[in-house]
Amino acid sequence: MKTFKINNSETTQALGQRLGQIVSPGDVILLDGDLGAGKTTFTKGIALGLGIQRNIKSPTFTIIREYKTGRLPLYHMDVYRLEDGGGDELGLDEYFNGNGVCVIEWSQFVANELPKNHLTIxxxxxxxxxxxxxxxxTITASDAHYEGMMAQL
Ligand code: ADP
Ligand code: MG
Structure with missing residues (x-):
């Protein structure tokens, strides 16, 4: 586990950017925390770290937004509005098993559908x-792969 005390949104974004620089294909990043806590701000940083120039918008109503212009595809999900079991219909598994990076806001709403290994922020x-x-x-890692990633942040 690793903890950061942060006092401005730029620093949150910069931390996300460092993560975006080191993620690899198939990585799954879970972002949890209340509305306005900083999940989308952090995702903007991940996108920057991946070299994505497009503005990242919160996918609250679309649930998933795909960005394919960076070093790796970014699948940005906000599953807050997903009904129970709705992850099936969305085909979340295909995203998890693909070669992009999945970033999931409010991941507790699809807890049963998540892959076993992931980085939780x-x-x-x-x-x-x-x-x-x-x-x-607070960052926690489920296995050695994600621990290695966490150590670089
Ligand atoms: P979430 O996706 O968790 O709902 P957002 O990233 O969309 O949150 O919004 C966070 C809001 O809080 C933004 O308006 C941002 O500017 C502000 N903010 C203030 N301080 C911070 C901080 N330290 N880290 C992240 N966001 C911050
Ligand atoms: Mg958000």
Whole structure:
């Protein structure tokens, strides 16, 4: 486990960017935390690290957005609005088994459909004041592959 105390959104994005530079094909990154905690901001950083120039928009209504102009394809998912078992219909498995990088916001909503191995990144506001920019970012790795990745952050 690794913990970062962060006090501005640029630093959250920069951490995501470092991750985007080191991810490999088939990697699965889970982003958990409340609304506004920083999951999409972090994903913007991952995209930058992958060399994706397009602006990353939150896929809250589309559920999945694909970006194919970077070093690896990026599959950005926000499964907050997914009904129970809806991951089946979306064909999540094909994304997980593909050669792109899957980044999943609110992954707890598809907990039963996730691959066994992944990197989990939790975002937490340190403060109940919604204007506060302080966040605690906690990273956990499920296996040696993701531990190696975590060690480079
Ligand atoms: P989520 O995807 O988790 O709902 P977003 O990344 O869309 O969250 O929004 C986070 C909001 O909080 C943005 O408006 C961002 O500018 C702001 N913010 C303030 N401080 C931070 C921080 N340290 N890290 C990430 N975002 C921050
Ligand atoms: Mg979001």
């Amino acid at each position: 939790s975002f937490k506001r340190d403060d109940s004041n919604l204007d506060s920019t302080n966040r605690t970012i």
